[in-house]
């Protein structure tokens with residue numbers, strides 16, 4: 001796992017967009033895994049800027065999002081479908097048929113999970129997967145205790161996660177769906193490259209546990225320590241509780257620059 005510490009959230013977002021843009025330049029038909037939440041908003045803003053400047057072309061890119069709530073209508077503005085339209089899809093030249101999210105409105109949710117997993121496989125697997133991290137260590141909606149070997153499936157959200165996301169539901173906890181469809185840890189770990197982002201002081205403790213703690217099902221993001229090509233981008237605040245990893249990041253920086 002490689003680690004870079006950037007001075008603030010904006011610098012982190014610029015760096016993340018740069019990593020994605022370079023991956024698309026190297027492989028124009030990249031299969032890109034996407035994330036939602038507050039963290040990647042700046043990355044999408046940067047990607048839109050790079051697109052407008054003619055520095056990234058999404059014409060042949062395929063995308064797969066990590067997750068979607070169960071039970072929101074397809075055009076519900078609080079859905080991750082709507083989030084992706086707002087922050088990325090409608091601003092760039094991604095082909096609509098090449099963007100994928102799980103369908104949380106599907107009648108047969110189990111069949112939908114299988115369909116999603118098969119779609120990813122048919123696309124040749126994910127080349128680069130963008131990830132955020134929840135305060136409880138979740139990646140996608142894989143909450144603490146999730147089994148490593150699981151693929152896309154229906155998950156039950158922890159109260160802490162629903163609380164964190166209530167801000168998108170008018171602050172009303174009860175309005176946040178209790179279930180979602182999420183890529184599993186296995187799906188995520190099969191991606192050829194992982195790019196995890198975290199910013200802000202409220203992420204400092206979980207970042208330390210994920211990066212410097214033992215690999216454990218209690219902290220799903222800790223599995224990244226076992227991925228052969230994972231890059232973690234943090235802002236100074238999110239990195240503030242690191243000790244060993246911080247020194248290592250500094251040495252890597254000195255060596256490369």
Ligand code: PGA
Pocket residue numbers: 036037038039040131132133134135138139140
């Ligand atoms: P956030 O969520 O970016 O809104 O903090 C991260 C996550 O839950 O993965």
